[in-house]
Amino acid sequence: MKSNSLLNIALVGNPNTGKTSLFNQLTGLNQKVGNYPGITVDKKQGKCKISEHLTAEITDLPGTYSINPTTLDETIVLxxxxxxxxxxxxxxxxVVAEVENLKRNLFLFSQIKDLQFPSILVINMSDQMIRKGITIDIDALKKELKSEIILISARKNLGIDALKREIENYENWNTEPIANISDKIDSVFFETIKTAFPEFSLYKSWLLITQQKNCSFLSSELHQKIAAFNPDSEKIKKYQHKETIYRYQIINEILKKTYSVDKNEATDLRSRLDKILTHKIYGYIIFFGILMLIFQSIFEWASLPMDLIDSLFANLSELAKTNLPKGTFTNLIAEGVIPGIGGIVIFIPQIAILFLFIATLEETGYMSRVVFLMDKIMRKFGMSGKSIIPLISGTACAIPAIMASRNISDWKERLITILVIPFTTCSARLPVYAILIALIIPDERIFGIFNLQGLTLMGLYLLGFAAAISSAILLHNVLKIKTQSLFVIEMPNYKLPSFKNVFYEVVEKTKAFIFGAGKIILALSIILWFLASNGSEKFKNAAEYVTTQESANYLNDDVLNKKIASYKLEHSYIGVMGKVIEPVIKPMGYDWKIGIALISSFAAREVFIGALATIYNVGSDGEDVGTIKERMAAEVDPVTGEKRFNFATGMSLLLFYAFAMQCIGTLAIVKRETKSWKWPILQLTGMGALAYIVSVITYTILS
Amino acid sequence: MGDTIASLLIGEKGIIQDFCLDAIPLNLLEMGCLPGKEVRLLQIAPLKDPLYIKVNGSHLAIRIETAKQINITKLR
Structure with missing residues (x-):
């Protein structure tokens, strides 16, 4: 028995079997999300104490129907x-199975068994057997499958201890294969495979041969040996087909003896719900109603905690400034680190709420109905019904959204989805929108009900979706990629969402955001602070320059200090950078200070507000700290004396942020997902050009 | 003759006869859509595509071009 080292357990199963529920039961909050080397698929792992002296590391593999992958996620399992x-x-x-779809679950189990792993079949949702009229002769099934079987109900925490006790004994499990593929398909051919790879199980060799393109891990030596077995693709297809039929034959035989369903007991709740939820009118009304509810909640519920977080961090900055000894370190804390962390924390409410909805809808089985409803429409735009979930997730953050596109099996549909996701209004744009709208759009109601600010925000969301759809149509017509549709989705039974699963999902997604995107935001805030508070010789001797240049004697101290501060900013490193790009951004109506914020927000949009805050903060004499909005509203154009954020500039900025691709994280993930720099560069330049042109036109018309 | 899954009306059933292997994704077979199995059309999406079927115990949605490739005999 392995007593000192960790026991590695893989959790495998069809989607919708409650695999994740079992994972959560076994590991609790003891989970971490890592990456598979070389790829960005999240790897969910957790520790579980099996017995006194045995601890296991459990890996929750992506849900799959077969070891033969059709999507990127499923390749991980292989x-x-x-x-x-x-x-x-x-x-x-x-292997997690579920009482109702046992037949299809056993298909996967038979493949795992044939790889000759010590494997155990866990049949979940056993508490629903009576209600569904299902009886299983477990002892007979154990004998037929030559395997251990445990009945559990992961949600009710039944059978988990029995499972752990059985695992302790794993070294004595039977590892004989279930299906003898060799005899049933082509014994001569499979004999040669057997002789060539005596070190592997026959099924493993067969998989290595048929899935060569998905086996990037092979040593070159082994790769050559496998490539030598290169039967034509016709033959592979035929044999895979035979294998599938054969596996189902065995399973049917076994289930005939061990499994029965009393049809009278089966309820028709599914079909009644399906009739309504996929109805040609009600179906769409319900879907758009749910979408409205999600967006409404993101604004309504998140605005209070976001305001609190905003003012909390403003106060913290002030507190640090007044209480810590004066110096560079204090400035770094008060002007760089605290606003930087604030810039991350402020997104948590929105991301958490959005994933609360998405996780709940996925848990109930409703998402598959949305895919079903929307597939034909999305195909007109070159995408798939499965693109809906990534596009909705894109309203939180493009990074997880692009990763969610992995279950689209058609490469062209997936590529278009990835390319247009950054147009959807992610939560990083929201603080920029929120502040600019508050500055330039009056807080009034039209017709007594619609809030003008709210309408503007909604308009920007719709604009984002419209841009995504139009560019998708464009790409659909331009990209010449021929693919064969592999679209098959399961329509799972409806169930009540488990609070625990939803909670873990929200925690996991939020954590992923904080530690992924958050690091970039914090690092940039600090770099920005450094660039703004250091500079050339003119910066260092600002006080001298100002007093000699100006007729300083006539000014009081207050005004003089302000002059010095803004002189310093102008000659800081970042000020110089802003000045360099000023001619380019002038047609859009921006000055060099906005230019600085624009440069820094190419790393991540939300940095815009933080950058302006840092700039105006450093630029002020340090006393009027106030909230970001107050500082922006107070900013005036030194030449005209007009407000800096007037209607024309504000609109131009809003539209620039609606269209421009400003997020290093997204570009990096697109590079990794498409395995090419071509697509992220296309996004950066295409979206950037569109944003620039629209902003220039807007500013020219409005000013 | 010449019936495919695409020619079923909602609620109708058929028995899968055969299909061209090149046109049918392997994952559809692996989810239980195999010759000799009963298939029933449960729903059609509002724009006539995809189709929501029950086959061999599995509830699946497939696109119409896939459905047209699967020959069946209708059950009355």
Missing amino acids: ETLLNEKNNSFPDLVI
């Missing part, structure tokens, strides 16, 4: 189970 050099290569495999 790789984890075939590459014995990966860190998560399992000592044993738990």
Whole structure:
């Protein structure tokens, strides 16, 4: 028995079997999300104490119907189970099945079994057997499958202890294969495979041969040996087909003896709900109603905590400034670090609320109905029904959204989805929108009900979606990629969402955002602070320059200090950078200070507000700290004396942010997901050019 | 003759006869859509595509071009 080292357990199963519920039960909050080397798919792992002396590291593999992958997510399952050099290569495999779809679940189980892992079948939702009229002869099934079986109800925490006790004994489990593929398909052909790879199970060799393109982990030596077995693709297809039929034959035989459903007991709740939720009128009304509810909640529920966070960090800055000894370090804390952290924390309410909805809808089984409803429409734009979830997630953050596009199996549909996601209004744009709208749009109601500011915000959201759709149509017609549709989705049974699963999902997504995007934001805030508070010789001797240049004697101290401060900013490193790009951004109506914020927000949009805050903060004499909005409203054009953020400039900025691709994180993820610099560069330049042109036109018309 | 899943009306059933292997994704077979199995059309999406079927115990949605490739005999 492995007593000192960790036991590696892989959790495998069809989607919608409650695999994640079981994972949450086994590991609790003891989870971490890592990355698979080389790819960005989240790897969910958690520690679980099996017994006194045995601890296991459990890897929750993406849900799949078969080891043969059709999507990127499913490729992970193949790789984890075939590459014995990966860190998560399992000592044993738990296959999660569910009472109602046992037949299809056993298909996957038979494949795992044939790889000759010590494996256990866990049948979930056993508490619903009576209600659904299902009876299973477990003892007979154990004998037929030559495997251990545990009945559990992950949600009710039933059977988990029995599972742990069984795992302790894993070294004695039977590892004989279930299906003898060799005899049933082509015994001569499979004999040669057997002789060529005596070190592997026959099924593993067969998978390595048929899935060569998905096995990037192979050593070159092994790769050559496998490539030598290169039957034509016709033959592979035929054999895979035969294998599938054969597996179902075995499973049907087994289930005939062990499984029965009393049809009278089965309820028709599913079909009644389906009739309404996929109805040609009500279906769309309900879907758009839910969308409205989500967006409404993001604004309504999130605005209070966001305001609190905003003023909390403003106060913290002030507190640090007044209480810490004066000096560079204090300035770094008060003007760089605290606003930087504030810039991350402020997004948490919105991201958490959005994922609360998405996780709930996915848990209930409703999302598949949305895919079903929207597929045909989305295909007109070159996308898939499955693009809906990434596009909605894009309203929180493009990074997880692009990662969510992995379950689109058609490459062209997936590529278009990835390329247009950054047009959807992500939450990073929201603080920029919120502040600019508050500055330039009056807080009035039209017709007594619609708030003008709210309408503007909604307009910007719609604009984002319109831009996404139009560019998708454009790409659909331009991109010449021929693919075969592999679209098949399961329509799972409806169920009540589990609070626990939703909660864990929200925590996980929020954490991923904070530690992913958050790091960039914090680092940039500090760099920005440094660039704004250091500079050339003119910066260092600002006080001298100002007093000699100006007829300083006639000014009182207050005005003089302000003059010095703004002189310093102008000659800081960042001020110089802003001045350099001023001619380019002038047609859009921006000055060099906005230019600075614009440069820094190419790393991440939300930095815009933080950057302006830092700039105006450094630029002030340090006493009027106030909230960001107050400082922006007070800013005037030194030449005309007009407010800096007037209607024309504000609108031009709003539209620039609606269209421009300003997010290093997104560009990096697009590069990784498309495996090419071509697509992120296309996004950066295409969206940038569109944003620039629109902003220049807007400013010219309005001013 | 010449019926495919696409020619079923809502609520109708058929038995899968055969299909061209090149036109059908492997994952559809692996989810239970195999010759000899009963298939029933449950719903059609509002724009006539995709189709929501029950086959071999699985509830699936497939696109119409896939459905047209799967030959069936209708059950009355």
